[in-house]
Amino acid sequence: MRFALPLALFIALGALFSFSLTRDASLIPSPLLDQPLPSFSLPSLADPEETVTEHALAGQPALLNIWGSWCAQCGTEHAFLMELARNGVPIVGLNWNDEQASARAWLERLGDPYVVTAVDVEGRVAIDLGVYGAPETFLVDGGGTIIYKYIGPLTPQVWRDEFMPRLAQLGPGGAGD
Amino acid sequence: MIRSLMRAVVVALLIGASASAVAIDTERAFEDDAMQARYQRLIAEVRCLTCQNQSIKDSNAPLARDLRAVVREQMKAGASDAEIYAFLQARYGDFALYKPPFSARTALLWLSPVVLIALGGFAIVRVVRRRANMDIGVDGA
Numbered sequence: 533m534r535f536a537l538p539l540a541l542f543i544a545l546g547a548l549f550s551f552s553l554t555r556d557a558s559l560i561p562s563p564l565l566d567q568p569l570p571s572f573s574l575p576s577l578a579d580p581e582e583t584v585t586e587h588a589l590a591g592q593p594a595l596l597n598i599w600g601s602w603c604a605q606c607g608t609e610h611a612f613l614m615e616l617a618r619n620g621v622p623i624v625g626l627n628w629n630d631e632q633a634s635a636r637a638w639l640e641r642l643g644d645p646y647v648v649t650a651v652d653v654e655g656r657v658a659i660d661l662g663v664y665g666a667p668e669t670f671l672v673d674g675g676g677t678i679i680y681k682y683i684g685p686l687t688p689q690v691w692r693d694e695f696m697p698r699l700a701q702l703g704p705g706g707a708g709d
Numbered sequence: 710m711i712r713s714l715m716r717a718v719v720v721a722l723l724i725g726a727s728a729s730a731v732a733i734d735t736e737r738a739f740e741d742d743a744m745q746a747r748y749q750r751l752i753a754e755v756r757c758l759t760c761q762n763q764s765i766k767d768s769n770a771p772l773a774r775d776l777r778a779v780v781r782e783q784m785k786a787g788a789s790d791a792e793i794y795a796f797l798q799a800r801y802g803d804f805a806l807y808k809p810p811f812s813a814r815t816a817l818l819w820l821s822p823v824v825l826i827a828l829g830g831f832a833i834v835r836v837v838r839r840r841a842n843m844d845i846g847v848d849g850a
Contacts, residue, residue, distance in 0.1 A: 561802060562802065563798070563799060563800070563801070563802045564800070629771045629772075654775070654778075655771070655772070655775035656775070656779070658772075658775075659772075659775060659776065659779060659800060660800060661800070662800040662801045662802070664758030664759050664772055664801065665758075665759055
């Protein structure tokens with residue numbers, strides 16, 4: 533009986549800690565979900581004379597993928613991004629913290645899955661998006677609202693489990709299929 | 710014995726020296742001493758999101774560098790501390806700040822020390838009382 537309270541506390545703390553161990557502390561929930569995509573105006577990677585804005589994602593659900601040629605995990609997901617692009621999913625690239633020459637070389641070597649890639653020259657758009665690593669992928673609906681953010685390389689499984697249900701909720705014509 | 714103690718002291722000193730040698734943001738950002746002090750205080754309060762257990766003051770990660778630039782710019786534009794923190798919070802959440810604001814989500818974080826101290830105090834009072842009673846019992850016997 534004397535030990536009832538300490539024992540209950542011990543069990544409660546144990547439960548809390550074991551639950552916390554299963555969470556990945558490096559995944560920070562974004563406060564930007566259900567918010568409008570921040571506006572931006574950046575040069576295009578293909579043609580620096582051209583300007584890319586947030587409207588590049590407008591009209592239909594689209595992905596905004598943050599990448600850099602220095603980012604090993606971006607290489608991991610690249611083949612799958614190519615597959616998504618082949619299936620008609622519009623992907624806008626945001627090239628972050630990169631040398632433009634090596635970014636172009638990367639796309640030439642591996643293929644270009646992006647409708648267009650904006651170059652975040654000063655890293656400010658990435659900060660507006662709350663980006664803290666690459667790759668990160670935002671799902672944005674046709675009206676420009678951020679629906680979901682995935683941190684880490686996209687895989688077929690992540691696509692099936694996280695993106696497809698959300699795209700289905702956005703309604704017909706949403707999935708780009 | 711003494712030799713190993715000396716060795717330990719030397720190692721400790723070396724570790725201390727190496728820690729103080731890592732100053733990242735060495736250039737002065739502001740001419741004004743008060744502004745520079747405020748800048749140093751602000752960047753020590755912001756978490757480097759890519760390295761998580763460092764502040765943006767202590768990290769040379771590209772994101773930390775960019776965030777320091779943002780803090781400098783906003784200070785130059787006359788933003789208050791609260792406005793700068795709010796800017797970061799809107800983008801990275803409470804997690805970006807080493808002192809997250811008090812809210813429903815952070816209530817447990819802020820209140821748990823108070824609750825734990827109260828529980829500990831309660832436990833001490835109970836134990837002390839019981840011991841006091843025990844003494845009386847011994848005396849009486």
